[in-house]
Amino acid sequence: MANCLIAYFSREGNNYVNSRIVDLPVGNTEVAAKIVQRLTGGNLFKINPVKKYSTDYNTCTKEAQKELRENARPELTAYPDSIELYDTVFLGYPNYWGTCPMPVMTFLEKLDFSGKTILPFCTHEGSGMGRSESDIRRACPRAQVEDGLAIRGASVKDAGKEIERWLKNHGI
Ligand SMILES: Cc1cc2nc3c(=O)[nH]c(=O)nc-3n(C[C@H](O)[C@H](O)[C@H](O)COP(=O)(O)O)c2cc1C
Numbered sequence: 001m002a003n004c005l006i007a008y009f010s011r012e013g014n015n016y017v018n019s020r021i022v023d024l025p026v027g028n029t030e031v032a033a034k035i036v037q038r039l040t041g042g043n044l045f046k047i048n049p050v051k052k053y054s055t056d057y058n059t060c061t062k063e064a065q066k067e068l069r070e071n072a073r074p075e076l077t078a079y080p081d082s083i084e085l086y087d088t089v090f091l092g093y094p095n096y097w098g099t100c101p102m103p104v105m106t107f108l109e110k111l112d113f114s115g116k117t118i119l120p121f122c123t124h125e126g127s128g129m130g131r132s133e134s135d136i137r138r139a140c141p142r143a144q145v146e147d148g149l150a151i152r153g154a155s156v157k158d159a160g161k162e163i164e165r166w167l168k169n170h171g172i
Helices: 028-040 057-069 102-110 132-139 153-158 160-169
Strands: 004-008 013-017 020-024 043-046 088-094 117-124 149-152
Touching (some): 028 088, 117 153
Parallel strands (some): 004 088
């Protein structure tokens, strides 16, 4: 399935994994996105806000909470050249405060996903997909938003089989 896009947001730096703060040189969602890429042959696109979140975990949680409260749409550094080429868009993100990070909402609202299938996947530390799927459906009313895959951040490196099963369930 080469004509799919794998768009994801992921943050490297300090994070909370299995009740401890650890330093992740590569974010959990990025690890998952690269597994999806390997299994599908699609094109990767990283969603980057102009103003990066702090690498400090506690500061980042405050920044993200403020954005959520304000329903912010942080500016992104870039967008894919064209999404017309893609019928299927995988959308990866960490669960932030029960939903997707606000830069992901910017991405969804700036582009036209009409007629496309969106397959969300998230990494998390216990809350699963949260309310992210319904938030994505609201942002992209003309897309087919499938049920997502929630991957525990701490075990993302071993998620290959789980991701493979999810893809199979969606006929990919
Ligand atoms: C700002 C922030 C908010 C978070 N909120 C939640 C949450 O509500 N529920 C949850 O299960 N995990 C939460 N987490 C944990 C992340 O979802 C988890 O560590 C994820 O794997 C990080 O992905 P990344 O390394 O790709 O950025 C939060 C982490 C951060 C930094």
